[in-house]
Amino acid sequence: AQSVSQHNHHVILSEAASLELGCNYSYGGTVNLFWYVQYPGQHLQLLLKYFSGDPLVKGIKGFEAEFIKSKFSFNLRKPSVQWSDTAEYFCAPNTNAGKSTFGDGTTLTVKP
Amino acid sequence: GAVVSQHPSWVICKSGTSVKIECRSLDFQATTMFWYRQFPKQSLMLMATSNEGSKATYEQGVEKDKFLINHASLTLSTLTVTSAHPEDSSFYICSARDRGQNTEAFFGQGTRLTVV
Numbered sequence: 001a002q003s004v005s006q007h008n009h010h011v012i013l014s015e016a017a018s019l020e021l022g023c024n025y026s027y028g029g030t031v032n033l034f035w036y037v038q039y040p041g042q043h044l045q046l047l048l049k050y051f052s053g054d055p056l057v058k059g060i061k062g063f064e065a066e067f068i069k070s071k072f073s074f075n076l077r078k079p080s081v082q083w084s085d086t087a088e089y090f091c092a093p094n095t096n097a098g099k100s101t102f103g104d105g106t107t108l109t110v111k112p
Numbered sequence: 113g114a115v116v117s118q119h120p121s122w123v124i125c126k127s128g129t130s131v132k133i134e135c136r137s138l139d140f141q142a143t144t145m146f147w148y149r150q151f152p153k154q155s156l157m158l159m160a161t162s163n164e165g166s167k168a169t170y171e172q173g174v175e176k177d178k179f180l181i182n183h184a185s186l187t188l189s190t191l192t193v194t195s196a197h198p199e200d201s202s203f204y205i206c207s208a209r210d211r212g213q214n215t216e217a218f219f220g221q222g223t224r225l226t227v228v
Binding site for chain 1: 144146148154155156157158161205207209216217219220221222
């Protein structure tokens with residue numbers, strides 16, 4: 001069965017601090033990897049995705065993620081967070097059939 | 113491209129009534145759509161997989177008679193919450209997979225259901 005683990009439940013940072021959110025997954029077959037963001041009261045938005053190729057992927061709003069196959073990880077990073085990055089972040093691997101499994105999510109609070 | 117639209121965005125209904133939520137792929141054909149539920153401050157949980165022209169596949173613990181799914185065309189799937197109760201209040205989100213490519217499903221904006 002496919003599963004995903006997000007290590008950080010709630011992260012609190014000051015503006016300009018660097019961010020790294022952990023994500024580990026387990027799945028026996030080919031998996032595609034996604035990070036989504038959900039701002040308070042809003043719907044899901046895609047931050048970035050990895051299918052194949054360069055394991056370092058860049059997304060919107062300065063976010064990036066690195067796929068490390070040997071560690072089954074796909075950690076999300078941002079060098080300098082802003083107050084507007086306060087949101088819920090979900091790691092969601094999916095199979096080639098398009099079925100997503102969501103992690104529990106990480107609540108990021110950025111203090112101005 | 114790859115836009116998925118849900119309707120309505122929010123709905124309030126009385127306990128015991130039924131509510132239908134639509135999920136449409138606007139610019140692509142979707143042989144498969146997925147329905148998720150998100151309770152407050154929780155993650156998204158897959159409820160069922162909807163396949164065009166066939167019966168939906170429900171995840172363990174999801175009552176198929178309560179959450180009726182119909183996927184009658186390549187661009188529309190509907191979720192009907194029958195005899196809704198306050199505990200069914202949640203955020204319902206669909207995603208759709210483009211039949212032309214297999215690697216990604218696109219999410220709708222979600223429907224917030226409140227049962228009073």
